[in-house]
Amino acid sequence: MIHVFGAVLVDAIACHDAFTPGTSCIATVRTAMGGVGFNIFRALGSAPRRFITALGDGPFSHYAKEALEAYADQIMVRVMPNRDVGMYLALMQRGRLLYGVTDASTFEEAMDPGWLETVIRAVCPQDIVVIDANLVPDTIAYLVDAVARRGAWIVFEPVSVDKAARSRKALHDVFLITPTEQELEALVGTQEPREKQVFEWMRQRRVEHLVVTMGAEGLQWYDTTHTIRLRPLRTIDVRDTTGAGDQLMGTLLSEVHAARMTLPEGVSSSSARETVGKSMEEKLRRAMDDVEAMLLERLSSLEQCC
Numbered sequence: 001m002i003h004v005f006g007a008v009l010v011d012a013i014a015c016h017d018a019f020t021p022g023t024s025c026i027a028t029v030r031t032a033m034g035g036v037g038f039n040i041f042r043a044l045g046s047a048p049r050r051f052i053t054a055l056g057d058g059p060f061s062h063y064a065k066e067a068l069e070a071y072a073d074q075i076m077v078r079v080m081p082n083r084d085v086g087m088y089l090a091l092m093q094r095g096r097l098l099y100g101v102t103d104a105s106t107f108e109e110a111m112d113p114g115w116l117e118t119v120i121r122a123v124c125p126q127d128i129v130v131i132d133a134n135l136v137p138d139t140i141a142y143l144v145d146a147v148a149r150r151g152a153w154i155v156f157e158p159v160s161v162d163k164a165a166r167s168r169k170a171l172h173d174v175f176l177i178t179p180t181e182q183e184l185e186a187l188v189g190t191q192e193p194r195e196k197q198v199f200e201w202m203r204q205r206r207v208e209h210l211v212v213t214m215g216a217e218g219l220q221w222y223d224t225t226h227t228i229r230l231r232p233l234r235t236i237d238v239r240d241t242t243g244a245g246d247q248l249m250g251t252l253l254s255e256v257h258a259a260r261m262t263l264p265e266g267v268s269s270s271s272a273r274e275t276v277g278k279s280m281e282e283k284l285r286r287a288m289d290d291v292e293a294m295l296l297e298r299l300s301s302l303e304q305c306c
Contacts, residue, residue, distance in 0.1 A: 002049045002257055003123055005116075005143060006037010006132030006157075007107040008068065009086045010060050015239040019091055019098060030240065033067040034088055035104075036159050037132035039243045041071075043250020047257045051075045052119055054110030058084030076119060078110040086134075092240050096215070102160070104134040111135055113142045125151035126260065126269055128175075128253060133163035141170035148173045151269055153256075157249060158183040175273060176209045176256075178249050184212050195227060208273060209280060211252070213245050221284055223277060230284055236295045244291050251290040255283040 011034035016027040041051040055061040055068075055077055064085045068075055086104040090097055116139070123129060129147045131140055131154065140156075147154055153175040158164035164179060164186035171177070177187070185191050188201045202210060202222065210222040218231035259276045267275075 001122075001124065002044055002047055002128045002130065002253055003052065003152075004037050004041045004044075004049065004130040004132070005052045005111065005135065006040065006130065007035040007086055007104045007134040008033065008038040008053045008055070008064055009035035009088045009102065009104065010064065011035075011088045011090070011242065013090045013092060013240055013242055015092045017094055019093055033064060034243065035086070035132075036134065036157055036246055037130070039246030040130055040132075040157065040250045040253070041074075043247045044254050045250070047254040049074055050122070052111075052116075054078045054080055054107045055085050056080050056083030056106050060087070061085040078115055080106050080110050083109070090242060092242070095237065095239050095241055097241075100160070102134070107134055108136050108139075111139050113139065116143065116146075120146050120150070123147060123150050123152050126272060127152045128155060128257060128260075129153065130155045130157065130249075130253065132157050133159040133167050135167075137166050137170050140167050144170055144172060144174075153269075153273065155249075155253065157246075158187065161186045171205050171207070173206045174208070176211065176252075177207055178211045178213060178245065180213050180245070184210075195222075198222060198227075199224075209277065211248075211284065213248065215241070218288070219248075219284065221281065223280065228281060230281070230288065232288055232292060234292070236292060236299060238295045238299045240298065241295065244295060247291050247294050248287045251287040252283055255286060259283070 011032050013030045014027045016025050019025050041049060051074060055064055061084050083106040086106055088102045090100040129152045131143055144154060155176045156171060156174050158179045161182045164183040168187050179187055188197060190197060208224060212220040216235045221228050256276055260272055263272050
């Protein structure tokens, strides 16, 4: 089972070639259901999955609830009265995020240890648990500690530079982290960290795999002993890349889970992690192919901002 603790948000994405400061620009604004956790959950495909999130009772929450109904038997929702679901606002300039703002306060407040204690009971040894950094640091620390004690594989998605920075001290014994280059700097605590510094940070925090996403440049994969750059086969000029990293994470985790399920019953967690990790490069390449397919579909669809 893959358990995703993450936010569901209403996305408002504006695309433009060049935004002009101090005035209102003419641009198409796309609205959709999103949130890092929800995007990852959807990208898991047919893998056994569970999504733990929060809604309010306001108008945006009613909109979100309709989108969640298709996954009703796979979702656990805490409803917060007199609150509304969070929002993500983004200005995409020539396919890159210029500015983004997230209000995930309803989700932050809802995911307290008292409520999560019951939810965590369903986590079994060697399950995969995804932690979305829209959670506040104290909650992340609680989840990491509790999940590690249950023998599950912890996966952390940093979400943003600010959230990576505030979460860094809560992380330990993590199977996989997927930062951008800027988020990696926030996690390690230094600008443009050298490979030696990255490996040392991984050793201190007991992080087994680090996948640094680099947009059109591909990604850099680190395990405990070496690092490899994986480049995309081609560059896709799409004006809205929102959710590409979440798609990568979801596809990769579905591959990891499938590989885990092929191992014999009773294999130890450490042996399972080592075996699955040996084929991580192959899994990453397939995940990159899946992201490319998603971007190509967006390029040709009406969702593409004009």
